Amino acid sequence: MNASRHRSMLLAVTGTALALSLTACQDGSGTKSSSAATPSAPAASSPAATGTSDATDATGSAGSAGSKASAGSTDTSAGSSGTTGKQAAASTPVCTAADVRVTAARQDGPPYTHIVLTAKNTTRHSCRLTGFPHIQFVESHKQDVAAVAKSKPAAPVVLTAGAPAYALVKLSDGGVDENNEPVSAFAVMLEGDSTVITVAAPGSEGIAVDPAKALTGYWTPELRNGADDF
Structure with a gap:
């Protein structure tokens, strides 16, 4: 009778220890998942930042090209004005x-x-x-x-x-x-x-x-x- 109670208590302790062990494992897994999520956030934001930089450069290039085109148009207009002697005479x-x-x-x-x-x-x-x-x-x-x-x-x-x-x-x-x-x-x-x-x-x-x-x-x-x- 005492042996049966001793075995039951032993099984109960073992089950409790196993449950605690499993809980500890789950908590550790959760910790690892959380720490993995932390570096992934900068990784996600990095491409977005890079994309913004590229867009800015493209806009800057387009603006520069537009300025050159505008300057070119002005020069052409000035050239036309310089070659209108006969038109002025007319x-x-x-x-x-x-x-x-x-x-x-x-x-x-x-x-x-x-x-x-x-x-x-x-x-x-x-x-x-x-x-x-x-x-x-x-x-x-x-x-x-x-x-x-x-x-x-x-x-x-x-x-x-x-x-x-x-x-x-x-x-x-x-x-x-x-x-x-x-x-x-x-x-x-x-x-x-x-x-x-x-x-x-x-x-x-x-x-x-x-x-x-x-x-x-x-x-x-x-x-x-x-x-x-x-």
Whole structure:
């Protein structure tokens, strides 16, 4: 009887010890699980931080590229502005009869076969002198004197305030048998303006003109050898 009780007590103690051992093992396992979770948190946050850094760098690069593109656009715009000389000239108003004073002077001679017309800007603003002077020397020839194409300038003729432009005009071939007519004054019109400008012929005796041989050059900033030789 005592042996049976002793065995029962021994089994009870053993069972209790085993239960305590299992509990201790479970507690240790829980401790290990908790400590494992602690390093995993930084590991999870590390990629997130790296991703944020990459996103910032990409934004910075894009911003830098955008700034360069913007600077490039500005430079291109500036370049365009620097190459608009002809466009600026085209925007200048065309000279009218009210803007210029036209005079005539002999060139070379004798015989006096050519005169030079000078159109001087008498205003305080710039104007653009286009084409050639439309000249009628005598009443019997109503058509304008023909223009010489080779004298046409390559660039627009823009007259600043007080600046002159010139046109060489052929009167005749200088022959004694030509059908010359004496001219003391003649009519000039500017291209784009129908106003008639009366120009006094140079010299006290005027000029001798053969309307069939007369020619005019284009308005130019200066008389050029060769291009105005006709």
